[in-house]
Amino acid sequence: MGDEHNVSGLLAGKRLLIAGILTDQSIAFSAAKIAQEEGAELVLTGYGRLSLVERIAKRLPKPVGDIIELDVTNPEHLDGLADRVREQVDGLDGVVHSIAFGPQSVMGGEFLNAKWDDVSTALQISTFSYQALAMACLPLMRPGGSIVGLTFDATTAWPVYDWMGVAKAGLESASRYLAMHLGKQGIRSNLVSAGPLRTMAAKSIPGFVEFEDAWQARAPLGWSLTDLEPAGRAICALLSDWFPATTGEVVHVDGGYHAVGA
DSSP: OOOTTOSSSTTTTOEEEEEOOOSTTSHHHHHHHHHHHTTOEEEEEEOSOHHHHHHHHTTSSSOOOOOEEOOTTOHHHHHHHHHHHHTTOSOEEEEEEOOOOOOGGGSTTOTTTOOHHHHHHHHIIIIIHHHHHHHHHGGGEEEEEEEEEEEOOTTSOOTTTTHHHHHHHHHHHHHHHHHHHHGGGTOEEEEEEEOOOOOHHHHTSTTTTHHHHHHHHHOTTOOOSSOOHHHHHHHHHHHSTTOTTOOSOEEEESTTGGGSOO
16 A cells, blocks of 8 residues: 555545544544545545544544535435535545444344334444435446445344344345446445454444454454454455456455354
């Protein structure tokens, strides 16, 4: 990767929207940092305390424009997103969806007790928002564009993950359908499935620590719980022009854990 003045990197000339940066210990921040180092121009959205996102953004290699407020459950925010983005760039070549949320009542072993109101919140924010964000950005995109989201391998049932696992299964399916419907416009949709990382999102899941020892012991390549760069690099690779015929895919960045039986 180049330095902050790089104009010929993997993402040179790309205009990217990244939604979901919470802290500098997030996969989205890692992707944003690498994307800038590889020549991309970024637009960031935030939810809640925008001042916090602004402080985190200042830790990136290069300055970014004003943080755009985006609540993915707010139709007005979604309907106005394209216009807000146009205030900073004249189009988008890629979108990163790093958004997920579920009330505590839908995780931590509460699968059988969770109520629909809480489950529906998890599904709207963690699953439906992928399509909603893609459609909000679609007027700005052109053939060759790429949408990338984040999942946690939904092919099996995980202890304590519960309805968030269901939400991620829905996300993986939604990405395939988005790939099918947007393919005719030359736009790709792919997901990165990272192993467990000590991010803010992981810390919010009761009992998530249960994954850590098993992952480090079983992953063929080993696994670091604190190294966000591999996932960030994978996102940037999928945003680049180096996967022009890849869509509807889930790329595992988990040290190979998913490929090894117990």
